[in-house]
Amino acid sequence: MLSYFVVILLSIALVGTVSFYISYKTMADRAESAGLQLVRQIENNMDNDFHSKRNLLLAPYNDQAYIDGINRYADMSDQEKFLFRQRIGDLYLKSFNVTPIRDFLRFQIYYGDGELLSSSDARKPWTPSQVRNSEWFRSTVAKDGEAFFSGFIPQEANEPSEVAAYASSIMIRDFSNPDRFIVVRTEYRSSLFRSIGQNDDLSLNSRIVILDEDNRLVYESGNESKSIAESELLERAVGREGKFWINVGGEEMLASFTSSGYSNWKAVLVTPRVEIFGALDKIKTTVIFTAIIAFVFTFMISVLFGQRITRPILNLYKTVNRIKRGDFSLRVKIDRNDEIGRIGMNFNAMQDELQTLIETKYLNQIKLQEVELAMLYSQINPHFLYNTLDSIRAMSDYYKVEEISVMAQSLADMFRYNTKNKDEIVTLQEELDQIDSYIKIQSIRFEGKIECGIQIDEALYGTPLLKMTLQPLVENAVFHGIERKRGKGMITISASKERSRIRLSIKDDGVGISEKRLAEIRDKLKPPAQQLIEPSAEREIGIGIVNVYSRYAIRFGDRFDFTIDSKKGSGTEITLVFPPFETESDAKSESST
Template identity: 70%
Template structure:
């Protein structure tokens, strides 16, 4: 449940974070592009207005008499000068008033020597030397016929009410007489920039800043007046256009600017970050609230319906644990008909089948193995034979027939080993003694046709093993291997240690086993629960092998290994790998 909640919380957080990040980047990109478009539009409007005002400044070029008057001004009489000054003043007065310019304040006309020729009001500087030394005069002359725009007006030049926001000036002359010229200067209010500031596309807290060619402040709207002239802003305004984020008064602001190629003025738009991402803050709050509500609803649903899913699974888990401890009588209580209920019903059916298999197959198979072992014992177990064998041995001694005496003694030893030793576990030494007695009988029977060899590690004689392990294997080697062979044969018993197992090998050089017969024997070597009803008539010769295999497999399980290898005419090898240090199955 905790993992489920964590996954949901992580997913909601991840989706919200990614959505917020994408929205933030998208809005930032759109805001930057929109701000740049707005400031470009401001620049365009400003340039259009400046171009119209330039045409008014060039009004004297429309009539040659004005240019001639400029060229001959120094040669004119006082009366002619007065008339020229009045005529050119009237010209510009009509130019600026025929088509009213809402932000126009005044104009002045100065001659090249600094003399004031005309003025639309009482303003104007009457000191020619001071006029020639002023910055605007020198800058206008340097423009050489281009319009000079400036927002820098010294306090001494601010006449009357000081409403002047900026001015434009131009040099008028005959190109054939560069020394004789007039300068026409027009001053304007800030109405142009105020109208730009009322642009519907601007956010409420946005500010417009206009800088002249020297990065001096011409106009600033809103609270931009406080910082617009600072170097922190102007130092980063370079190039024809651009945008950057600037921290001012503890708040980030997007600054977009463009440099007019016509006037060389800069139009700057400053938008607070809150105006750009205000809607995003609402989205962020909405996402957080939605995520919290979704998490709470998920928690409630999980608590209400989680138990309906987990409780029957926990009951099934507890039942499995009881079965693991050996209690096969327990069953799952089924109270529902959904997938979990069907799992419980199938589990109960599996339990019934498993218990039935245990009772009918496993128990019966063990009984069958015990019956086969008892049958093997009973083949050589009749007690009345003891007295008979003793009588035979006594008679052979009396008549001095040594072979009969030895055979009777060996047979008696074998019977005693099987009947008197009731323990299922014996030592390797005890098994070898019984095999020696058995092989002694076979040597007398076959007149030394069979040779018996032992290769035993010295420390393994006390190794514990199941009773009657070697005898069925050696017997198979005698009757199915050496007895059918022409000439002598050898049977070898080899016991050694390999890794964590004791390897017991019985091999002979007899007639061997055909491939089909060997395949049948190998296929019969299965765990007791998987064995069939018994060996077929063709594989009856493997009953002793199967008996040994089954007894060890029941005791040691998969830790026990059994291998049988043979080829027709080359002999047979049977190898048992018995765990050395592991306890047997209970």
């Protein structure tokens, strides 16, 4: 009972811990992934808006007269300058009023020396020196025609910067006259960022933070900008995109950010941890209470039903011990109909069957010996078989039936080769003689459809081989390659010496093997220790091929190579590459050494 109690306790604790960890990890990964997706969407929306605003700033490029006016402005008379300033101011007023921009605040147009050419409101102008030395003006000129976006930076201490959230500016010039240009600057409220936050399905307490390319705070949703500005967020939001956990005002938050490739600004989404894992914390509390209740309930069950389960098992154990001592007279008493009662019934039945088997064992042994003796008497004497085949050949010669004579003689030669030659190692010549007899029989069977060619140097005829190497492979070529082919077929047996190894090849021009089937055959040709060939598999790939492969693999191991190459409709080639067999003299010299 104590062990059962401890196992249940550990199981509940382990399952609860693992479940909580997996849930925590899954929710954290999903929250981080969702955060990155949201900030990417925010960045995309912001880039689209910035791009459209940048297009508005390029209005002078639509009319060459404005570009010409920029080139000639320094040389114009006062009246001409007045008219040019009025015309270019009207151009931008039309641009920003034809399609109203919700967060547009004002624009100013400055000449390259800092002179104010036009403004959309009556705001006190900066001096040319202030303009030229301002950070935004220098950065805009450095962009060389690209739009520059920045958080609003006031030029004077008493300037009402709170009404503007950010500004964009661009340099307009004739590329053929780069020294004369104007800079157009527009200021915007924070309406864009507020609308982004409202349209992107953020959680209740999540906050959007916008940073410029120098990681300065431009905008933050909510009313806690000071805490964000003083946190480590501004220092850690470095790189193209990322995510990390920060502490803001004593609260842990997940920060996900991505950097815009267009404006180099960063969009940051800050989500409180409680909003991510709040549901998980509730689940954890519920699981703990459920585990305590389950633990108490399990303990009560173990106390109430423990003895009821263990008592009949103990009685069964005592009966097993009596059987172990050889007493088969006692049976288990059955007084219940549950699982333990059925175990007792099956045990009694097993005991009866075991007793019957013991009593009939010797009778079965005697019957088995009688069957084996009868099988021994029924075996055919090989000499009787040879004499019968010789008689068939003599009769065919007498009646002049050459095909019967050839088949009988070839079959007799094959039987003599298999039964009389007890050596495991034979010569290549002996194997070729066996193949010659086999091909004669098959050629008669298939009416000359099968031909066999030999491409072997005479010096290799004495090469040692394992007995029955060629016949299974040639038989496989006949039945799986040539027999299924229309027309005649050729089987080519070749042998050559490659360095210190012998290369033996059996090739046919039969129907070939499909790529899928070839892969299955190669997969089944494993080292003998790993082979588990089912009868159906033997019929499919031929037990002879497996036998040849296994015998050579056992003898030579890694020094033996066995390959099957085939293509549907182009025949099959089986190649064996193995080292020479050791002769008796080699073995004796090696042992003496």
